[in-house]
Amino acid sequence: MELDKDIQTTQRGFHCNLCIVNIPNRPSLEDHVKGKKHQHLLRLRAQRKAQEENSVFVSGFKPDTSQTDLKEYFAQFGPVSDVIMDKQKGVYAIVEFSEPQNAEAALAQLQHQLNGLKLRVKPRERKEFKLASRGKQDSKNPQICLDKLNYELCKATSVNEQMLKVVERFELKDNEKKVRDLLVQLLQEVFTEFFPDCQIVPFGSSVNTFGIHSCDLDLFLDLENTKVFQARAKSSEATGENQSEDCRSEDSILSDIDLSTATPAEVLELVAVILRKCVPGVHKVQTLSTARLPVVKFSHRELNLHGDITINNRLAVRNTRFLQLCSGIDSRLRPLVYTIRLWAKQKQLAGNLSGPGPLLNNYALTLLVIFYLQNRDPPVLPSVNQLKNMACEEEKCIIEEWDCTFPSQPFIVPPSKNTEDLCTLLFGFFTFYSKFDFSASVVSLRDGHVLPITDFLQSDEEVVKPSEASGPKPQRSSAPKLRPMNVLDPFELNHNVAGNINERTQKNFKRECCEAEKYCRSLQYQQKSTKGKSWGLVRLFAPPTEAGPRSQVDTEKIMEVSIPFKADVLPEPLRAQLALAGQGFRGLWFAKVCSAVHMVFHEVLKCSPLEETQTTAVCQNLDKADRDGNEMEVNNNQSVEDSVLKTGKKRPLAVDEDEGPSTSTVVQAKRQKLDADMEHPEPVHWTWTQRNCVWAGRRKVRRDLLKTSDETSKPEGGCVDIESRVTQSIVEKEEKLQDLLEFKVDAEVVGGNESTKVVLRFHPSHDTAGVFQDFFHFLKSFLPKMAETILGRAES
Known part of the structure; x- marks a missing residue:
């Protein structure tokens, strides 16, 4: 296919200047060029070009001149299709004719006069066609211009003073x-x-x-x-x-x-x-x-x-009163909120330029700051439940059956015993959230501490809300929408104010918190530069640099693939099992993921196991055990959770000897009170071999299979049966590798001080053909999607 002027060849494939997208290979390029978006933009560009050729720019008329007046005047040169006027920026108009020769005739006349005034008629400006951004600002560069602020910040004597200057710069006058x-x-x-x-x-x-x-x-x-x-x-x-x-x-x-x-x-x-x-x-x-x-x-x-x-x-009005109260309780809250909001804006974590989207809104950021202050030692701010107990009878407030009670005046609340300055508190914010397990936690300002995700994994009818023990029970059954970041509204307890956040934004937020925490440990943050260099908040507010790709290369050298814990995509039976597991849910979920990963390698990609641990064998039998009555039964009559942890220091829970060796172990609520070993089971190890390049040309083979079947198309990794047939087709048609590809996979679950996920580390042990790097690149996107698909299937 001959490349047109819109397609540019790059080191990693192709780039479409019209659609502003990168394309990895030529088959994908052919699909893109024939796609709806590209074709629509081609037609739109041609239409814009025709409009420019058919139009003239007109100025110099009276402010009270109407579109009809201009249309009637220019009709002498030919049919006028449209007149566009903008009196806000100045008195001018664009007159569009039906044909380009009409515009040429209007331009050929040397003088134009309307209502006693001479008109200036010029060719319409030719602008390069660009894909319009949804927001008013350039989406590629949304950072705020902070040159003047940075100058003032550098003149300050401390970070505390800098934070107060941020408030002074941005607050409403x-x-x-x-x-x-x-x-x-x-x-x-x-x-x-x-x-x-x-x-x-x-x-x-x-x-x-x-x-x-x-x-x-x-x-x-x-x-x-x-x-x-x-x-x-x-x-x-x-x-x-x-x-x-x-x-x-x-x-x-x-x-x-x-x-x-x-x-x-x-x-x-x-x-x-x-x-x-x-x-x-x-x-x-x-x-x-x-x-x-x-x-x-x-x-x-x-x-x-x-x-x-x-x-x-009405709840939003009450939330506003709550934020006003928190500001009055402790004066350090406002500088912290203004500073962190500006930091998040500069790092492209917050401030949706095009309306709703996967970025943090200011309200969610403010609640994260308040929650952090509730968890300082000693606390800076009390929890909502503590505030409720300080309110008098006249201040009791119930809105839509939610308990929204708190004192009306801040002087009712005893002052905090925390004496940390703003500089220390800002450092602590980044430390707090850099080690926060967002995917397995729910932020509750009402309780003032983290709630485990397992409290919200049961069906809506069984959800126990955190307010039920201390206030009126709302007559509602709906649970909050669980997402990669879960921040409960202080009063409307079934509303996750960070429900729009996707996994990428959550990862970016944690990464930027980690980078900020490292920077806050340096003298460049804590002390003013004696050489006039930027310091303190100035460097903290610096936009993201090009350091990202380098860190990505380091990750590729380690060869890790992560499968994050996503509560919102799990089927209801598995959610119920994890809810019963309580704090030990990671062990059960880890066993499920290991079973899914084993299925991907063995059944979908047709890899052969070279050696397997006992734990791997347990994971192989997981789906079969679930289908046989959902009893989690394995060959040695231990539950999967126990088997995954067998190589640990001790078993979390012994099997009752009176039950006998033939009795299967059933997952029950009484058996889920497990110790800390259940949260971090021992790693799982596999060694796999592969004879075929099952990763090469999968999309084309997949398209061909779908053309000859009645199945609907799903994203790659979205259907186990289709992907298995794709692999089988490649194995039957393609030539085998000249030498056997052998690689090891180590799997472990992490969480607590970081977001809960399963980390898979790959180590090629025999790769004379040098193809494992390509295989790994394929697995980075395919394996998490495929494992998620298997986990999301409805269970018996």
Whole structure:
């Protein structure tokens, strides 16, 4: 295939300049060029080019000139298909003709005059076609320009002073707060005309003491009093009482909608209409009725301010009060939050430029800081349960059946005995989360400590919520969405505020915490440079460097493949077993993963075992034991968990001698109270051999097999049967390797001080053909996907 101008050859394959993607090989390149995205962008580029050739740039007309005026004037040169005007940036317009010769005729005329003014008509600017980013800023360079701030930070005398300067630089100023208050007052006056006795309540960053210059104005439209007013008005109308003209006129405002029966979408549509037609300066009004919390988004032109209005978000208002209280309890919280937010923004861990996405939001980051301060020794901030016990009877608050009680004033809370300065606390934050097991833990600010993931692995009906022991039990059965990072809302305990985070973001967050923790140990962080070099927060805020690829090369030399623990993709039976295992869930999960890995090598990739440990034999029988009544039975009548740990110092739990040797061991709740050895079982070892290049050309063989079968296409590694047939086809058709490929695999489970995962280390012991490196590159992506597919299959 001849390469076109959009395709560039690279050292690792090809690069498409049109779609901005890398392509590894020529078969994939052919698929990409024929794909929908590439073809769509080709058509779009051709359309844009035609529009540029058919258009002229016009300026010099009066500000009150309409599109119709321009269309009528330029119609003398030919049919005008569109007129685009932008009066915000200046008085100009783009006039698009139906044919390019019409544009040429308009440009050929030397003078143009409209409404007594001479028009300037020029060719439309030719711009290079680029794939537009979703956000307003360049997605490749989202870091904030910090040149001025860095200069001020370098002049500071300590890290503590630097952190205070960060707050001073980004916090909302008094004049900005006043402007927002005036807009809230304006909206209150307007909406009161349509919804009598309603209240506009600001919440979020604008009022929670953590706002920055560009933060949105989040508003809650409280219609409870309006519903009472409407019900009273209808009652009066039915009885014939209070039929004053004024009362009837007020009632007529709400006559088109019944708030007691209207859906949120209907109410929000009315809110959007009021914003468009009755609030000066408001534009770009958009209703998002299908969001988790339906909202109306808007912008204010003169104030350059974006805002949201919701009608069912009382919990968010209460969360705002909680953050205000935490700021008042300890003054160190605000500098920490501002600093860590800026650090996360610079490291591309937070600050979604294109709306919702797999990055941390500011609220989740703030909760992570508060949770860290709850776990200092001594604690800087109390847990939510401790705050609840400090509240008086009048401060009791239940919202949507969630207990949201805490003191209204910070002076009620005893001051912390922790006297650490900001510099030490910031260092401690990175240390705390660099050793945090996110995948197997749930962050609970209500309890003030980590909750094990196994508490949330049972079915929704069996979930025990952390608040049930200390507060009213919400009449809900839904559990929080378990993801690679789990941070429970302090009050809405079935909401994971980090539920949008994927595994990559979680790994990046931990990696950046590790790098920051190492840097904070150096003198460059702790002491001001005497030579005028950057120090302290300046180096901490530096954007990610190109050091990533080098560390990746080091990882490749070690030849490791990790299979992370993902609670959200496990089948319900396995989730129930892990929940019963409690703290020993890692041993059971490790045995399951070992069984899946063995199946991938032996049954899917047709590798032959050279030597196996007893533990490996146990893992081979795991699936069969599960299918035979889910009894976890093995040849020596031990449970799989016990067998995986047999090579350890001691068995976690002895088999009852009275049961006899023929009795199978059943996984029961009483038997899951295991000691620490269950959490970290001994490693498993395999030695495998391979005669065929089963990793070469798999995608093409897979496509050919799918064409001749009725099975639907799934991602590579998404179906055990298909991948097994692909391997078998390669074995039958391709030539064998000239010499046997032999390699060893060591498997161990890690967790506790790092995210729970199974680490597989590969060691080629016989590779005269020099093909193992290619095999390993294939396994890096294939093995985790395939093992996850096997684990995710429904069990008997």
